[in-house]
Amino acid sequence: MTIAALVLGMLSLAAPASADRIKDLGGFQGIRSNQLTGYGIVVGLPGTGDDNLEYTIQSMKAVASRFGLQLPANVNPGLKNAAVVIITADLPPFAKPGQKLDITVASMGKAKSLRGGALILTPLLGADGQIYAMAQGNLAVGGLGAEGKDGSQIVVNIPSAGRIPDGATVERAVQTGFENTPGLTYNLARADFTTAQNVAAAINSRLGAGTAQATDAISVSIRAPVGGDVRATLMSEIENLDIVSAEPSARVIVNARTGTVVINSSVRVGTAAITHGKLTVRIDESERVSQPAPFSKGETTKEQKSAVGVDEEKHPIFLIEPGPRLSDVVKAINAIGASPADLVAILEALKEAGALKAELIIL
Incomplete structure (x- = not known):
């Protein structure tokens, strides 16, 4: 391109x-919207949970105690089917009690995947520590992971995070x-x-x-x-x-990783002369076998042969007149055959020379 x-x-x-x-x-x-956060438990996982992390065990015992079930202190439930998670959501302005919110659920422990799990009823709190919504539901996880007995594994996207559409119900409105x-x-x-x-x-x-x-x-x-x-x-x-x-400030945005360059219409350049060339040094190495004549008492040997060459692409100096707009700048640089990577170097040089009347932003 x-x-x-x-x-x-x-x-x-x-x-x-x-x-x-x-x-x-x-x-x-x-x-404005307000951020909500909660701490909860996802259960029903097919052996991909947190296993026996101490805070997961404490959380499961706390959940059991809500329903009047007291687990003995010396009993630790196997938790490969459960995971401790953090729930986040945005409460939009003027949201009223009874309205639904989408929530994001992410593992905070050793869980390998949340696929197939269900979030237990969890309060969502605002920055003031008050409960503004209650969350619960089955997770939709876009990622997946698989592991073989020899330890080989494959992971697609992020299986330790998922979403629950309409997974929370607003319980309190924020007064604007x-x-x-x-x-x-x-x-x-x-x-x-x-x-x-x-x-x-x-x-x-x-x-x-x-x-x-x-x-x-x-x-x-x-x-x-x-x-x-x-x-x-x-x-x-x-x-x-x-x-x-208002007309935006002149900016040139360069993504050095992808070679993407965006120049807005306010960019101007002063008078500048540009030349662009490339010097390539090529060294070719090869071996040749030297075979002596029969009965000459000589020895067969290897000879190294090298070929050194220099290629230089020559481009004429291109003059940019003062005050051109975007189309003139692009045509001028494109005329000397610059690639996106070369364009970055040219723009930086124009900026240092004081000819580029724009803010140069390199991502």
């Missing part, structure tokens, strides 16, 4: 400025307080003073002068009447306003 095919395919998507809905650029402060805060604050996902000013201007144009004010490159404060129904209507109207996004 050429550099032009790699990058120029994005030209039709790039524009100096574009119209976007406000809801696609960020979100209102306080309207958006209906009675002094005002609303809209936060951009990416800091940009121009875009923040454009958001404030669009809101003022629709709802009246002085309604919104950009407080920094991220936040826009909005005056709003108190009341959940009034604010819900107001926020819906604001989210669907169209604004002209």
